[in-house]
Amino acid sequence: MKGASLPGVLTAGALVALAGCTSNETTADNAIAVTSSDTACEVSSGQAPSGTLTFNVTNAGAQVTEFYLLAEDGLRILGEVENIGPGLRRDLVLAVPPGKYLTACKPGMTGDGIRAEFTITDSGADLAATGQFAEQIQQAADTYAFYVKDQAEQLVADTDDFVEAYLAGDDDRARALYAPTRMHWERIEPVAESFGDLDPKLDLREADLEEGQDWTGWHRIEKDLWPPVDYRPMSPAQRQKISKLLVADTATLLSRVADQTYRADQLGNGAKELLDEVATGKVTGEEEAWSHTDLWDFQANVDGARVAFDALAPVVQGKDPELAQMLESRFDDVQAALDQHRKGDGFVLYTDLSPNQVKRLAASVDALAEPLSQLTATVVT
Amino acid sequence: MSAVSRRRFLGLIGAGAATAAVGATAAVAVSRDQADALADAVPFFGSHQAGILTPAQDRLHFAAFDLTTERRDDVIRMLRAWTDAAAAMTAGLEVGEFGATAGPYDAPPQDTGEALGLPPSGLTVTIGFGRSLFTDSSGGDRFGLAGHLPAGLIELPTFPGDTLDPARTGGDIYVQACANDPQVAVHAVRNLARLGFGTATVRWSQLGFGRTSSTSAAQATPRNLFGFKDGTANVKAEDPDANTSVWVQPADGPQWMVGGTFGVARRIRMTIETWDRTSLREQEAIFGRTKVDGAPLSGGDEFTEPDFGAMGRDDVPLIAMDSHMRLAHPSRHGGVRMLRRGYNYTDGSDGLGRLDAGLFFLAYQRDVRTSFLPVQQMLARSDTLNEYIRHTGSAVFAVPPGVAEGGYIGQALFEA
Numbered sequence: 194m195k196g197a198s199l200p201g202v203l204t205a206g207a208l209v210a211l212a213g214c215t216s217n218e219t220t221a222d223n224a225i226a227v228t229s230s231d232t233a234c235e236v237s238s239g240q241a242p243s244g245t246l247t248f249n250v251t252n253a254g255a256q257v258t259e260f261y262l263l264a265e266d267g268l269r270i271l272g273e274v275e276n277i278g279p280g281l282r283r284d285l286v287l288a289v290p291p292g293k294y295l296t297a298c299k300p301g302m303t304g305d306g307i308r309a310e311f312t313i314t315d316s317g318a319d320l321a322a323t324g325q326f327a328e329q330i331q332q333a334a335d336t337y338a339f340y341v342k343d344q345a346e347q348l349v350a351d352t353d354d355f356v357e358a359y360l361a362g363d364d365d366r367a368r369a370l371y372a373p374t375r376m377h378w379e380r381i382e383p384v385a386e387s388f389g390d391l392d393p394k395l396d397l398r399e400a401d402l403e404e405g406q407d408w409t410g411w412h413r414i415e416k417d418l419w420p421p422v423d424y425r426p427m428s429p430a431q432r433q434k435i436s437k438l439l440v441a442d443t444a445t446l447l448s449r450v451a452d453q454t455y456r457a458d459q460l461g462n463g464a465k466e467l468l469d470e471v472a473t474g475k476v477t478g479e480e481e482a483w484s485h486t487d488l489w490d491f492q493a494n495v496d497g498a499r500v501a502f503d504a505l506a507p508v509v510q511g512k513d514p515e516l517a518q519m520l521e522s523r524f525d526d527v528q529a530a531l532d533q534h535r536k537g538d539g540f541v542l543y544t545d546l547s548p549n550q551v552k553r554l555a556a557s558v559d560a561l562a563e564p565l566s567q568l569t570a571t572v573v574t
Numbered sequence: 575m576s577a578v579s580r581r582r583f584l585g586l587i588g589a590g591a592a593t594a595a596v597g598a599t600a601a602v603a604v605s606r607d608q609a610d611a612l613a614d615a616v617p618f619f620g621s622h623q624a625g626i627l628t629p630a631q632d633r634l635h636f637a638a639f640d641l642t643t644e645r646r647d648d649v650i651r652m653l654r655a656w657t658d659a660a661a662a663m664t665a666g667l668e669v670g671e672f673g674a675t676a677g678p679y680d681a682p683p684q685d686t687g688e689a690l691g692l693p694p695s696g697l698t699v700t701i702g703f704g705r706s707l708f709t710d711s712s713g714g715d716r717f718g719l720a721g722h723l724p725a726g727l728i729e730l731p732t733f734p735g736d737t738l739d740p741a742r743t744g745g746d747i748y749v750q751a752c753a754n755d756p757q758v759a760v761h762a763v764r765n766l767a768r769l770g771f772g773t774a775t776v777r778w779s780q781l782g783f784g785r786t787s788s789t790s791a792a793q794a795t796p797r798n799l800f801g802f803k804d805g806t807a808n809v810k811a812e813d814p815d816a817n818t819s820v821w822v823q824p825a826d827g828p829q830w831m832v833g834g835t836f837g838v839a840r841r842i843r844m845t846i847e848t849w850d851r852t853s854l855r856e857q858e859a860i861f862g863r864t865k866v867d868g869a870p871l872s873g874g875d876e877f878t879e880p881d882f883g884a885m886g887r888d889d890v891p892l893i894a895m896d897s898h899m900r901l902a903h904p905s906r907h908g909g910v911r912m913l914r915r916g917y918n919y920t921d922g923s924d925g926l927g928r929l930d931a932g933l934f935f936l937a938y939q940r941d942v943r944t945s946f947l948p949v950q951q952m953l954a955r956s957d958t959l960n961e962y963i964r965h966t967g968s969a970v971f972a973v974p975p976g977v978a979e980g981g982y983i984g985q986a987l988f989e990a
């Protein structure tokens with residue numbers, strides 16, 4: 194497959210098409226070769242026409258290096274590739290409007306780097322001013338941070354209600370609260386997962402247990418509320434203990450997200466991860482092995498992904514309007530597919546779905562997940 | 575039409591032991607027309623079974639058998655028949671005295687025939703014994719072999735995330751048939767299964783369409799279905815520690831296993847759809863190597879030793895702490911190495927509009943307890959790759975040493 198590239202794939206748009214050609218074996222026609230050694234930064238050309246540019250950066254030195262494209266002031270970073278080990282090669286792909294810039298290699302990752310002037314001539318390509326997006330991205334990050342905090346707060350409050358019912362032995366009420374409460378968790382799952390320790394404490398499935406590992410969190414309680422045959426119910430003391438942990442770990446989550454900030458790539462990747470969760474855990478019915486309330490989680494994952502996308506939408510709109518439009522309509526399709534299985538305030542159980550219905554849901558998820566995986570690159574490039 | 579002439583030739587001479595050598599020479603002579611070493615025969619007899627430290631072929635048919643007999647002699651008879659058939663097929667010859675197209679006109683042909691005209695294609699047939707050959711589930715002695723159960727032939731624990739399908743797990747006897755032509759590999763398993771009827775039945779089997787490892791420095795490193803070079807740091811036949819990493823040594827015991835090895839098979843489904851949506855950055859971070867040429871992210875080329883201490887920006891390791899390579903590296907496991915010999919597979923789709931595809935992982939080692947087991951324990955716990963894989967089948971088996979002409983595979987065990 195050397196040299197071959199599939200332009201466009203499903204998501205059209207010049208930017209995505211070019212991103213498809215960035216295999217290190219291939220060199221895009223307009224690629225600029227950069228060789229970074231310990232003492233020099235050779236750039237094959239001092240200028241290029243405006244549009245989407247690819248820098249093929251090769252580290253010919255003995256130290257780890259980085260490469261930057263900087264604004265004329267030498268401060269503002271338009272794009273960068275970091276952590277290029279000796280002998281390795283990495284691409285920087287970015288869309289640049291006409292103007293004066295600086296290239297910089299930074300062998301050893303310290304200092305200002307080895308800089309040179311770089312000019313982008315006007316090719317007539319339609320590109321938004323670079324400054325425009327920075328503000329929109331900041332806004333998106335703020336919106337998302339607020340959303341995560343809000344969901345965490347609701348999770349704390351609803352978990353309290355849930356635990357109250359569970360400890361009072363009001364299992365019917367606990368069962369009714371289980372799925373709606375978990376939705377707050379599922380909406381922000383990638384953030385919770387990023388803390389590493391909290392996710393296994395709160396959301397570990399029985400199948401993922403290690404021999405000898407303590408099983409805590411939602412799914413432990415799930416099994417107690419929807420007991421399989423031959424199951425030994427938890428004693429009141431055990432319920433007390435597991436509930437206390439659930440409340441404490443949820444409180445920790447809230448405190449951690451309280452002043453968490455996010456970058457654009459975290460929003461984009463988070464949205465993609467939520468759809469991956471749906472694709473591998475929910476649409477397969479694996480997540481809620483006992484309660485079968487997978488469609489609640491499904492909805493919550495989609496909610497969380499949609500919020501991240503909506504927050505970034507103005508940026509995507511500016512950079513790749515076709516992608517923005519496609520994501521918009523595919524989100525709507527998934528929602529429409531899901532809405533068919535609504536029942537009361539919630540959804541039917543996973544076990545009530547026919548194989549064909551599951552297959553249709555899976556298809557709508559995959560249809561959205563594929564273009565959604567382009568979100569990060571579109572926003573950060 | 576060299577293929578046709580070979581078919582006739584073999585059909586005429588049959589496949590008796592005396593003519594076997596002639597047939598093999600002829601086969602080689604004919605296949606030279608295609609000038610392709612991939613067509614050559616790999617010797618079957620020897621102190622080790624072929625198909626382990628011999629160069630990994632392109633195709634796999636792996637089969638697990640359950641014994642249906644309760645008689646020890648039946649098992650021995652089948653192993654003899656399998657040994658003879660395997661010796662013939664690996665030499666590019668037909669199974670049985672009359673082969674595929676000769677013999678009594680009213681009798682079904684002895685060889686099933688689909689490999690007629692095909693060269694030996696590097697076929698190897700490797701036979702291994704599961705724990706259940708020695709003892710049944712309640713510890714009972716099935717064939718008078720319980721006393722010879724190697725301590726290393728363990729039952730694997732349940733690893734976190736395991737979703738093993740009982741219909742793809744376990745078995746009494748295993749056959750690994752590898753060849754450079756899929757038809758030749760399938761032909762081998764099919765004919766052994768046929769010879770086994772009444773003694774053994776196929777419990778499950780797995781096709782692999784592309785090798786994911788190299789076992790010789792002369793071979794180029796192939797790619798797995800994640801698109802990464804697989805087999806770079808594998809045990810290669812040329813390595814000074816190859817023999818002691820793979821073969822059971824006299825001091826290890828039991829005596830009948832010396833010169834043999836322990837195999838592990840894991841059918842690992844890949845969720846390739848979600849993988850394909852993952853950024854190149856994340857893909858490389860997961861393995862700790864570059865996708866283009868498999869170089870460690872600490873720098874160099876494919877065969878440069880990884881530098882796990884190399885730091886990138888903000889003193890974050892260039893090779894992530896939870897990357898597959900770092901966790902699996904011998905430096906984390908007392909220097910112990912295993913020989914990987916896996917294959918890519920696809921088995922249709924999963925009913926959700928996605929391919930059932932992945933890696934049929936095969937590893938051979940002197941002791942599972944110090945290599946596969948601790949490595950998989952660490953991987954199952956911490957490997958970032960876990961998000962994209964699921965273990966769906968499993969087998970552990972003792973591969974006895976090879977035999978000389980006239981012997982049969984497993985003879986040392988049954989005569990121990």
Ligand code: HEM
Nearest residue numbers: 802803804805806807808842899902903904933949950963
């Ligand atoms: C689908 C599952 C897997 C994939 C895609 C995979 C892929 C890879 C790749 C790309 C490498 C780096 C190149 C190389 O040295 O071969 C590697 C190395 C390795 N893998 Fe895996 N692997 C998988 C499962 C496993 C399992 C289950 C084990 C054993 C328990 C394992 C053990 C190893 C070892 C020992 C190395 C060599 C590490 C070193 O010495 O640098 N892998 N694997």
